[in-house]
Amino acid sequence: MSNERRVIVHPDKETLAGSVAARFLTKVVDLIAEFDEATVVLTGGSMGIAVLAAINASPARDSVDWSRVNVWWGDERFLPEGDPERNETQAREALLDHVPLDPARVHPFARSDAGIDLDAAAAAYAEELAEHAARDSRQPHFDITFLGMGPDGHIASLFPERSGIREREATVLAVRNSPKPPPERLSLTLPVINSSARIWLVVAGQDKAAALGLTLAGASINEVPAAGVEGRRRTLFFVDGEAAAEVPENLIDPGQFWTGADEG
Numbered sequence: 001m002s003n004e005r006r007v008i009v010h011p012d013k014e015t016l017a018g019s020v021a022a023r024f025l026t027k028v029v030d031l032i033a034e035f036d037e038a039t040v041v042l043t044g045g046s047m048g049i050a051v052l053a054a055i056n057a058s059p060a061r062d063s064v065d066w067s068r069v070n071v072w073w074g075d076e077r078f079l080p081e082g083d084p085e086r087n088e089t090q091a092r093e094a095l096l097d098h099v100p101l102d103p104a105r106v107h108p109f110a111r112s113d114a115g116i117d118l119d120a121a122a123a124a125y126a127e128e129l130a131e132h133a134a135r136d137s138r139q140p141h142f143d144i145t146f147l148g149m150g151p152d153g154h155i156a157s158l159f160p161e162r163s164g165i166r167e168r169e170a171t172v173l174a175v176r177n178s179p180k181p182p183p184e185r186l187s188l189t190l191p192v193i194n195s196s197a198r199i200w201l202v203v204a205g206q207d208k209a210a211a212l213g214l215t216l217a218g219a220s221i222n223e224v225p226a227a228g229v230e231g232r233r234r235t236l237f238f239v240d241g242e243a244a245a246e247v248p249e250n251l252i253d254p255g256q257f258w259t260g261a262d263e264g
């Protein structure tokens, strides 16, 4: 199975979210049929949450045995339980509270009111990853990792020109002085993100066009963290027309309504 990057363009944000939701539901049903479980990593941000809402709204939502789905997060804003800015709160409202997940399979990052500081919260998540680690690994086997991308090219909470993007030892980072609020965050590191079998970046809007163009042109990860993303089997960029404005024509998947028939 070769690793490859593809850019799949959809006309607008709504179509984009609906299409990714449909693809996700099909893939998760297939994964559970084959492996008896599926492990996904969620992201926050505009499209990350829009996709979860589209999954919730899909008539195919209940075709998934949600009790067999393991849920992790790629990053979190270090805020109290229930804070509306927490990626977890938004994911729960958009989807997780509406499907019969097994709570033991849902792995949020620690909340800032849990009685531990940011470093301890990073260490706790690293420990939780290790407890569920795949063989010869420091983290679970991730089937699908969702990522969004900021206008500056950040992914998860790995920001440009910060040392975090080059971290190779730790699995989880305590992020301070984030250029995007809130200042304190938690993030998986790039090697952990890239351990995922499939990475699905979902990116929309004119303000993302320059960073997406640079990502696909092979910019350095210091300048554009998204350029370092590479899933083990597939790296798919699901984008809308506005975000695709600076993507070279030859990188765009010719099937506008790509069926993903050969998706691994």
Ligand SMILES: O=C1O[C@H](COP(=O)(O)O)[C@@H](O)[C@H](O)[C@H]1O
Binding pocket: 043, 044, 045, 046, 047, 048, 075, 076, 077, 087, 147, 148, 149, 150, 151, 154, 155, 156, 157, 180
């Ligand atoms: O703060 C965050 O931002 C990014 C991108 O968000 P977007 O709203 O520009 O799409 C997101 O991927 C990340 O999970 C989140 O914590």
